[in-house]
Amino acid sequence: MNSPRSILFIAFLVVSFFLFQTWMVDTAPGTQAPSKSTTSSTTDSGNSTVPDPQGAVASDASVPEGDTPATQARTGQLVEVKTDVLDLVIDTKGGDIVSAKLLQFAESLDSEERFQLLQRQPGNIYIAQSGLIGPNGIDSSGGRAQFSVAKTEYNMDGGRLEVPLVFTKDDGSTIKKIFTFEQGKYHVDVRYEIENASQQAQQMQFYGQLQQTMAAGEGGSMIMPTYFGAAYSHDDDKFEKYDFEDMRDQRLNVSTQTGWVSMLEHYFVSAWIPTQQQENRLFSRVADNSQAIIGVIYPMIQVNAGETKTINSTLYLGPKDQDAMAALAENLDLTVDYGFLWWLAQPIFKLLQFLQSMVVNWGLAIILTTVIVKAVLFPLTKAQYVSMAKMRMLQPKMTALRERYGSDRQKMSQAMMKLYKEEKVNPLGGCLPMLLQLPIFLALYWVLLESVELRHSEFVFWIQDLSTKDPYYILPILMGASMFLMQKLQPTPTADPMQQKLFQYMPVIFTVFFLWFPSGLVLYWLVSNLITIAQMLIIYKGLEKKGINVRGK
Structure with missing residues (x-):
């Protein structure tokens, strides 16, 4: 499983999970x-x-x-x-x-x-x-x-x-209901002042x-649950x-x-x-x-x-x-419903909020947040590509082991583990970094979906509301084009025809999904793709200098 295609496939599963989650809510309030x-x-x-x-x-x-x-x-x-x-x-x-x-x-x-x-x-x-x-x-x-x-x-x-309301009981007791408001505040203090003028205790x-x-009301849409x-x-x-x-x-x-x-x-x-x-x-x-x-x-x-x-x-x-x-x-x-990743989403929102206070524009804040997140995750991304490259170099030796041991799975497994140890290769090295990135993607998804600060916030030109879809679908199309470019830069596709077709149509599938996504989310994904492309070029160039045939050509 090569890294960039794996990320796309897992991301597709994440979107599918959101749709399944919405279906569960609609069919049995979740x-x-x-x-x-x-x-x-x-x-x-x-x-x-x-x-x-x-x-x-x-x-x-x-x-x-x-x-x-x-x-x-x-x-x-x-x-x-x-x-x-x-x-x-x-x-x-x-x-x-x-x-x-x-x-x-x-x-x-x-x-x-x-x-x-x-x-x-x-x-x-x-x-x-x-x-x-x-x-x-x-x-x-x-x-x-x-x-x-x-x-x-x-x-x-x-x-x-202060807004006082007064009620007088038959026994002469008075009850004041006082609403107190403060400038710039959305909370209202409600106070009852009970004065017992009767001769008996009152409860x-x-x-x-x-x-x-x-x-x-309603609970959102299929794309925005x-x-x-x-x-x-x-x-x-x-x-x-x-x-x-x-x-x-x-x-x-x-x-x-x-x-x-x-x-x-x-x-x-x-x-x-x-x-x-x-x-x-x-x-x-x-x-x-x-x-x-x-x-x-x-x-x-x-x-x-x-x-x-x-x-x-x-x-x-x-x-x-x-x-x-x-x-x-x-x-x-x-x-603010960030789901089960609220503990991760809250600091991401704090970062987004801090950046917005500096650049004023929420769209620019999203771009800067994406850059920072991708920079922090770069060591994981690099480890992912390096691990995949090393695994690719071992393919001839692994083919030889399969021919040697045939259907003896136990001996084949032992020989492969020995080979990994000798070559200092972790077979999970390409998967674990990818899995560690998924919670961050999910947290960012909910931050951009739930934050009221993005409601009716403009970005530039035709994007006047980051919380709603792109009216001209320009961002989704650019995002689809960036995914297509990522595919062209990736190593030779798998020989499995089913996987090959799936990855071939992935940019089209995602573009259709993202036509209805909030502009802020599409902007995040587009910028993330562009940064990923730049990181791919840097990592591939470094690996090729070491004589590693990254793209299998």
Whole structure:
């Protein structure tokens, strides 16, 4: 097996693996279902209750089901809140965020319309809810608190903005729900201030949940498989995907001191991040057989007569900004789905990010990252070619051994091992370097596929969005041409007609695949091919100077 052809063949297998992986997701939603130790196998039918952290079930402590088409009409006053990065709408009925636009992100390239993360439309609900439940709570499946508000429009003027909602109970107790925003930040601090004006102690629990219509989104395409669904983190698991179909089968029910719950799509995420100083409970359910709900519930608190207590939580609504999310909550940056190679992909992304900060252009950063990676891997590449050349030089001696021992496989094997030892040749020397490069390729693939920084980022000329396909297919065609040139420079093809045909059509097959790949990925592959061609010429020239007939001519 000669080296360059082996790399192409393995790369073809990698692409085939991506397609197979997508097929698996489409036919049997492929995210791992939560383990039985952290889920309940019951399904939701009506106004079910959620166990409190002490294990007791109170009939009046049920978490509200959330919005459905039948309940959308029963809304309160709508309050618009605008910061420099967020444009939100809060419904005073329950104090839920029912709309969220990200002002720094266009809906599509060159569009004036801003990307909408949360919305409440007929047939498409994606909202962030929170409330107080329990014996003296103000929210339940039977009804939500109707808050009053000083005004219906709030605009950030400075570095900080507070939006207070007020609810007064029949006994004179007041509950303030205060949303706090910071300039340039996508997280929202949600704070409840509970002032008990009654003569009796009051008990209640905070809950925060995300609700989304299951059929509202999509999980990418055949060529670009991206995850769409829920995810969570807890004490025993840094990051767990929780597909909507898994949510139908098993309800999440796990106690944890750390963690969060979220809803994910390609470049964006919403997440409830509870305080980490107590044991909270993560839960999920499916309402009306179409609404996926995942949330967190706090332990019961007691507010004595005349006492005031505060409950805090954080809601993130924004892009998958790894730095911002890592600073906000442990493991939240893992929602940037780099797969099982996240530990390798993260430093590669850091390198890409650093280079972009120097050259400004993300396309140039991809080129520089490719150059650096190929330079680091050059010793492996050289070892690969040298090993293959040495193996080629041994072919006459190996042919003689086959003629000598015939069908005696044991003696043939022993003689070959002796020959390798005498000639100081490692038969795996050509394969191992190639296998070591595969994880880096896979990690780079996911970095370029998942990084929101590449969304709507232009390169040069006709490439205005590195996250989408080349509109004129110029990069894929150039990439195919570079693969064809690589084949011409490679040693004499194998005598096996099947392999010969496979490698002959490989540039065509890859060109077709890459017609729909994001431009950033195709750019990486094209530059990688060009560098490989230069490395091949350098290595071949050095070997030929030593009298090694590299190309078998």
